[in-house]
Amino acid sequence: GAGVSQSPSNKVTEKGKDVELRCDPISGHTALYWYRQSLGQGLEFLIYFQGNSAPDKSGLPSDRFSAERTGGSVSTLTIQRTQQEDSAVYLCASSLTQLWNEQFFGPGTRLTVL
Amino acid sequence: ELKVEQNPLFLSMQEGKNYTIYCNYSTTSDRLYWYRQDPGKSLESLFVLLSNGAVKQEGRLMASLDTKARLSTLHITAAVHDLSATYFCAVIGGSQGNLIFGKGTKLSVKP
Numbered sequence: 305g306a307g308v309s310q311s312p313s314n315k316v317t318e319k320g321k322d323v324e325l326r327c328d329p330i331s332g333h334t335a336l337y338w339y340r341q342s343l344g345q346g347l348e349f350l351i352y353f354q355g356n357s358a359p360d361k362s363g364l365p366s367d368r369f370s371a372e373r374t375g376g377s378v379s380t381l382t383i384q385r386t387q388q389e390d391s392a393v394y395l396c397a398s399s400l401t402q403l404w405n406e407q408f409f410g411p412g413t414r415l416t417v418l
Numbered sequence: 419e420l421k422v423e424q425n426p427l428f429l430s431m432q433e434g435k436n437y438t439i440y441c442n443y444s445t446t447s448d449r450l451y452w453y454r455q456d457p458g459k460s461l462e463s464l465f466v467l468l469s470n471g472a473v474k475q476e477g478r479l480m481a482s483l484d485t486k487a488r489l490s491t492l493h494i495t496a497a498v499h500d501l502s503a504t505y506f507c508a509v510i511g512g513s514q515g516n517l518i519f520g521k522g523t524k525l526s527v528k529p
Binding site for chain 1: 460466508514516522
């Protein structure tokens with residue numbers, strides 16, 4: 305596909321359950337970013353991958369959050385033991401290389417934790 | 419801590435009028451990005467401003483960057499309803515190239 309894709313588009317889960325969010329970046333883009341958008345916090349950066357490596361995980365909100373990227377392509381963001389405050393839209397973006405390059409955003413996954 | 423401030427946060431305009439959205443940021447950056455977001459949709463890239471004095475125009479929107487003043491403006495000329503959306507400015511936040519966003523300006527253009 306031409307753009308960044310994300311799945312699922314919507315996810316409703318019960319508090320305490322684990323969820324996995326997937327991002328498929330634009331082919332050939334080596335840099336991949338996860339952001340979260342919520343009413344209270346606006347757009348927040350979560351984690352960055354260059355290839356399969358995430359050099360700094362300090363942007364993840366808690367140790368319940370983890371992310372990986374395989375084959376320099378698809379990335380998954382996993383939230384364990386979800387809490388209501390995790391409800392947000394999770395956006396993935398990719399760019400050709402790190403730094404200074406335009407980031408292209410996917411459609412997002414809207415996560416609702418009941 | 420790097421901060422990006424936009425104002426106004428809400429803007430209600432009549433069709434045909436002009437207005438400017440302001441974006442201030444707190445650290446040196448020679449690049450600035452403008453995005454548009456429609457309700458329930460993702461972020462669409464509008465402009466990438468790459469240097470001091472950069473000016474870019476697309477249709478009724480024009481963006482400019484003054485890196486010395488740490489200020490970017492998004493000027494709307496003769497607004498039309500289709501421009502109703504939320505507009506975000508952003509700068510690179512650190513060595514990872516992640517974006518730091520303003521809170522967004524929700525624009526509503528009324529007939």
